[in-house]
Amino acid sequence: MLYRVEGIVIRSMDYGEGNKIVTLCTENNGKIGVIARGAKKVKSRLAAMVQPFTYGEYVFFRQNGGLGTLNQGxxxxxxxxxxxDLFLAAYASYACELLDRTLQDEEVGRFWFTQLKACxxxxxxxxxxxxxLHLYEIKVLQAAGYGPSFSACVNCGAEDDSTFMSPRLGGKLCRRCRHHDPAxxxxxxxxxxxxxxxxxxxxxxxxxxxxxxxxxQEMKELMRSFMDIQLGLKLKSLQVLDQLNKYNI
Incomplete structure (x- = not known):
């Protein structure tokens, strides 16, 4: 069957001598994997279509599930x-890998597509x-079912002037409930x-x-704690980003 979808390239890897396999985040068809034959060749008409972060219209053939074959786009x-830009590439790679690793294929939908595109x-x-990226991380946590509660106490729902945050419990703790997490x-x-x-x-x-x-800096430390505790993912792109920030490259 021939498909025509709008999608964003969130992963691209070499396959064989001249091919690439790309993963698309689409608005209505979830995550889709397609093989772009000959895309590694400089003169390939598909080469530009399979670059990371590219947003485009993709036409591919797929039969009985599995990988599709990219025809044009x-x-x-x-x-x-x-x-x-080295820094921007690292941030964008993190956004794409976070989506790719957090959600299963069938979970990706319009919300994810629009949030990634906006990011x-x-x-x-x-x-x-x-x-x-911090705003995007919060949207990822929300869509994955781990959305933190910042305005109301995550334990009792009270809204007071407390600013105690518990990444382990998933959000704010009011003064009466702070004892539930001494950390x-x-x-x-x-x-x-x-x-x-x-x-x-x-x-x-x-x-x-x-x-x-x-x-x-405070946002960075807090959101890192939320992401590590709630999702527990080891992302290569985040390690690269940390190295760039560490050495101010």
Whole structure:
């Protein structure tokens, strides 16, 4: 059967001498794996279509499940700027790998597609990449069923002025419930305000946000704890990103 889908390349790997296997995140058909024959060749008409982060329309043939065979396509947004910048490539790779590793094929749908597309668009247009990824991480946690509760106590639902966060329990603890996790961390008002905003915000609504360095660092440490404890994934792209940040490359 011949399929025509809009999708974003979230994974691309060499296969054989001249082929590539790519994984697409599509709006209505979940994650799809297709083989692009001859795509490694410089003059291949498919070469540009299978580059990481590319958003396009893909036409492929698939029979009885399994890998499809990519026939043709048209690029809608190449996201070339993400591939030519080392830092942006690392952030975009993390966004794609996080989606790929978190969700099964049948779980990917319109929400995931639109959030990933908005994330890549935000990175391409110069928005603070770290803040973009933290909002995206929250959306990933929400869609995967681990959405943190920042505005109300995760234990009793109370809404007080407490700013104690428990990555282990999945969100905020009010003052009466703080004893449920002695390791709960008290965060600053600025970080708390940002987290409660992101809890309700769609990626597509993210504007330009100016964040202090201290808030950025606190957000990074807190979200890393949430991601590690709630998902427990070891992502190669995150290791690369950490190395780049460590050596200020």
């Amino acid at each position: 048209e690029i809608i947004e190449s996201h070339f700027s993400l591939r030519e 890549l668009d935000a990175l391409s247009t110069g928005k603070d990449p770290q803040i973009v 709960a961390r008290e965060i600053t008002a600025g970080t708390y305000k940002l987290l409660t905003l992101f809890e309700r915000m769609d990626m597509r609504r993210l504007g330009n946000i100016s964040v202090k360095d201290s808030t950025r």
